[in-house]
Amino acid sequence: MLLTGGSSGIGAELLKALVARRCRVIVWSRRPPTIVSDLVEHEAVDLADTVALDAALDQLTANHPDLSVIINNSGTGEQGRFLTTDPKELDERADTQIAVNLTAPIHIANRLFKPLAEKPSAMIVNNTSGLAVAPTANNPIYCATKAGLRSFTLSMRYQAESHAPNLKIVEILLPVVATPMTTQYKTRKASVEKATQRIVKGLEKGEDEIWVGAAAVLRGVSAIAPGVARWVVKKLAK
Numbered sequence: 093m094l095l096t097g098g099s100s101g102i103g104a105e106l107l108k109a110l111v112a113r114r115c116r117v118i119v120w121s122r123r124p125p126t127i128v129s130d131l132v133e134h135e136a137v138d139l140a141d142t143v144a145l146d147a148a149l150d151q152l153t154a155n156h157p158d159l160s161v162i163i164n165n166s167g168t169g170e171q172g173r174f175l176t177t178d179p180k181e182l183d184e185r186a187d188t189q190i191a192v193n194l195t196a197p198i199h200i201a202n203r204l205f206k207p208l209a210e211k212p213s214a215m216i217v218n219n220t221s222g223l224a225v226a227p228t229a230n231n232p233i234y235c236a237t238k239a240g241l242r243s244f245t246l247s248m249r250y251q252a253e254s255h256a257p258n259l260k261i262v263e264i265l266l267p268v269v270a271t272p273m274t275t276q277y278k279t280r281k282a283s284v285e286k287a288t289q290r291i292v293k294g295l296e297k298g299e300d301e302i303w304v305g306a307a308a309v310l311r312g313v314s315a316i317a318p319g320v321a322r323w324v325v326k327k328l329a330k
């Protein structure tokens with residue numbers, strides 16, 4: 093199994109849960125994961141660097157032809173305030189977020205969808221966000237990357253349903269979770285342990301979309317009244 097972003101937050105917690113279930117996990121992140129286990133292999137990969145990602149994919153396909161599960165969990169979020177941030181700085185933040193949150197899972201799928209489709213059973217899991225459904229004011233690029241990844245995941249699921257029935261495409265939609273990514277946020281946060289337990293339960297139950305905690309409420313509201321869902325997220329995130 094390949095897990096991106098196993099060095100921190102949700103990925104680190106997920107890695108613990110996977111190792112406890114005796115899964116072999118290849119972790120891609122810049123920093124190594126803290127967990128020490130002979131089931132875990134770490135490759136230092138910077139997903140913002142498409143050349144490095146391409147080389148890592150070459151190695152992965154050559155060395156692990158048995159790979160059947162991919163969890164795209166790496167993500168980065170930076171604010172984008174147009175009136176108070178230098179445009180060049182905004183460009184840099186945007187390029188990094190688009191590369192890590194959107195381009196990397198797309199390149200991974202472009203390379204691995206076909207080999208995974210040929211396995212008797214395989215899975216691609218993308219960690220998007222409740223913000224893919226309703227954006228906030230201050231994180232325009234982050235929200236746009238997650239909305240883009242949500243759309244991409246859905247298209248990928250349609251292709252798998254019609255042409256690769258053994259390949260399951262899963263999306264995780266989280267609320268605000270207490271991880272290093274959200275330390276500056278003052279809003280209510282779900283615990284990383286509880287959020288991860290819900291993710292694992294969803295994976296074990298075979299859910300296509302794993303809506304965690306308050307994100308599940310957002311799902312209900314947005315199904316009935318999308319405008320209300322957007323208004324609530326906009327106000328709560330202020």
Ligand SMILES: NC(=O)c1ccc[n+]([C@@H]2O[C@H](COP(=O)([O-])OP(=O)(O)OC[C@H]3O[C@@H](n4cnc5c(N)ncnc54)[C@H](OP(=O)(O)O)[C@@H]3O)[C@@H](O)[C@H]2O)c1
Nearest residue numbers: 097099100101102121122123139166167221268269271273
């Ligand atoms: N926390 C939340 O409230 C929340 C809500 C919704 C969705 N999510 C999503 O959940 C996922 C995990 O987030 P988190 O909250 O656990 O954040 P986190 O604690 O900051 O962890 C982010 C992970 O992504 C990896 N990553 C970041 N930039 C990378 C890069 N250039 N190359 C490779 N890996 C990179 C980091 O590894 P290195 O730094 O070692 O490279 C780290 O392992 C993200 O996709 C995030 O968007 C989080």
